[in-house]
Amino acid sequence: MSQSTLNPRTTSFEFSGVIGALSISIGLPLVCVVLNQLIRPDYYIKGFFSNFDFAQLWNNIKPLNWYLTNCEMWTYYLAWFFGLAVLDVTLPGRNMFGVELRDKTKLPYKINGIAISATMALVVAARWQLTGGQMPELQYLYDHTVDLCIITIIFSFLLSVACYASSFVPLLKKNGSGTRERILALGGNSGNPIYDWFIGRELNPRLGPLDIKMFCELRPGMLLWLLINLSCLHHQYLKTGKINDALLLVNLLQGFYIFDGVLNEEGVLTMMDITTDGFGFMLAFGDLTLVPFTYSLQARYLSVSPIELGRVYFTAILGVMCVGYYIFHSANKQKSEFRQGKLPNLRSIDTDRGTKLLCDGWWAKSQHINYFGDWLISWSWCLTTGFQTPLTYYYVLYFATLLIHRQIRDELKCKHKYGASWVKYETAVPYKIIPYVY
Template sequence: MAATRRSSSRSRPLKSSSSTSSTSSLSSSSLSSSTADKTADWSSGAGALPGREAIGPLLLMLITPPFSIVLWYTSSVLKGDFMSFLSQLLTNPTFLYTIWPSFYGPSSYESWKLILTFMTFQLLLMKLVPGSEFKATTTPSGHVPIYKANGMACYIITLLTLIAIDFFSLYDISKVYINFGSILSCLNVFAFAFCLMLYIKGKISPSTSDSGTNGNAVLDYYWGLDLYPRIFGWDVKQFTNCRCGMMFWSVGEICFAKHAMNVNGGVLPVGVWVNVVLQLVYVFKFFHWEMGYMCSMDIQVDRAGYYLCWGCLVWVPSVYTSHTFYLATNGPDLTDVQAVVIFALGMLMIWMNYDADWQRFIFRQTKGECTILTKSPKFIKATYTSAGRKKESLLLLSGWWGFSKHAGYMFEVSASFFWSAPALASGLVCPYFYVIFLTILLVDRSFRDDNKCKAKYGKAWEEYSEQVPYKIIPGVL
């Protein structure tokens, strides 16, 4: 492992605290930061993309639900050809309405049954599966979010249950592929209603004092009001983000692979195998690190609204599995050499992404008392004031974090490219749409994070940026 613990008797006068930055948020200067203004635009922090006022979120809420259906239809019926879809849409303006699967009536019963069974199962696992108590970063208001660290066990139980259901012929899991358009249609309805419920709850009964408002109903619905919402003891973000979005990512891949086997005479195409295994490894890595995710920007900065919850309930199932859905019936035949090269490079990128996360994690856990690449890490001390208390953190300058502020993003995008690569040079955007989306998302997030840290740590962040000037790719961005 590139980073290891190093025992030391040295003590530090101040407790190191982590932030949502991809690096540990810290520096040598002091910056005063007060508790968040309840009417401040706290959740939509400036990034690389424009349109963060009401018009931008409103347009996104109008565009993204239909696009989730368009992506499914293009892969399912048009073999991934977006131009064919646009041609039909221009010829018939009501075309989108005609292809939208019903979310009510007998034709939707199977989809609703699948959705509610899956969600109920995940809710039960969250409560019943044992796990250690994890205390996340204390909020400016003094709230300490507490989670049960049982994600990996729930992930393994879910996949084993799915495999057992298929093995004992209890249910044909390939029906998830067959009904996927209807599933997405129903998920859209569920997610919109769920976000409305969260909006009302945030208005009348927020779970913690860390809630707030943008003073605009559209923005509040889109960005959310409650930062750490809980309902009957269940943490909403852990449910939507981890146990629905990320969990279905793997469940969907396996179900689509089953369909690929069915249409290929019981043989799983090697391209689908490469695609699915790489993603299963990646999601395994996520659940291994789930408690780290509960201290990330998604949890500590972004409120529970349309952006986060609809995104995890609909966008993740639709977009993150889109390449596998395409490959299940449209994938080209890979040679053994192509398969080995793509798989090896994909695994390398996943490992590098994990190693970058591990370096940061062990550095934070030991407060710098560790080795990275066999050497003591270089870092910048940062002091800042939060809720009237002086705190200290450290900015890591060694290992991957000496190359860029978000080295892991570069490896993450590269990994997504390689698990999409079994589509080869198809000339189509559809199987590579997730790579395009992820690139835009992470570039925007790197700007958001940079602006947040600059405001919080002031000159210390400027000092850090002088030594690590690039956000993601050294010499480029």
């Protein structure tokens, strides 16, 4: 297989090319820092519109040199990141293969999220016992959340630079095509260093047995999100001697979501992030910064502005989560079983490629009904904060934008892949995500 066949040059650009890549690379990190500054106790959220002070917004932000040279914070974060990497490689789990790559090979993966999560839970429980519930690690995390956010932004930049540079180094062993050429992402081989660094040039950068992309997707950011939420719960308990029901609920809802992802992590192997996208700054920053430091905004807000929901609202919000999860889980399960040939009675459209497009059951409601369920889940998290500030509803808007972007990408791919069959499918299932709306 020739180089041009294995790694064709990228000709279409996302996010308006280099301009969009630079804008996002600068803008989104600033948004993360601003959101985390606005949540501080000394910058009270209820005055968001009436008393907006840009000077106060940047209080407690140190010079860049402080973050680059702070040995204490870098030691903590690097110990967290590489400690999890060691656990990911060494703890037992199921061995699985990913999807077939362009050189006709499949990469091996170890599915051991349950073992890693159990190990972390044991460590937290042991520290709780040894410290008499004081947990200085959680207190440190709560007090330095903004600083750690900036550390992860810098680390994401450095990691994506390292992955971009390594994509030019030939493999030690020949791949399935008989060359030492790395498999590049179809969207990240433009030849422009800024754009390729942002999108991700190599499809599956690896450090020995560790798949860097999948590791970052599931471990450091997701589990740090969980710990930040716990630090908020812990802080409120130490400060007041009690826990408000809203903060407890958001911890339970998001904790369930995280552990459900761990229990079903093999599903990530077929997701677009793993099968199609390269690993560049976009994914590194999204996994390591955006997830832990913006998905935790609800818990952080409730730790400084407690809300008592009461039984009725508590139950109603829990109901929104349950409905969203039911749609998300049952729709994905139905599609998985259909692909395995377990539901031959469901209506589908035959394609010229010999595959079938499901258009029955949940998948008659919309083309991405699972996205709709996932979006409902995001609403349940935000609703725990009431309606005192728009800040905590950032996630609903961000997630809607992300889901629509994914839907558009998937639609373009399917139009090219299925041709006339996709036209028939769109007639049978006209709605994209939300039934009868979009």
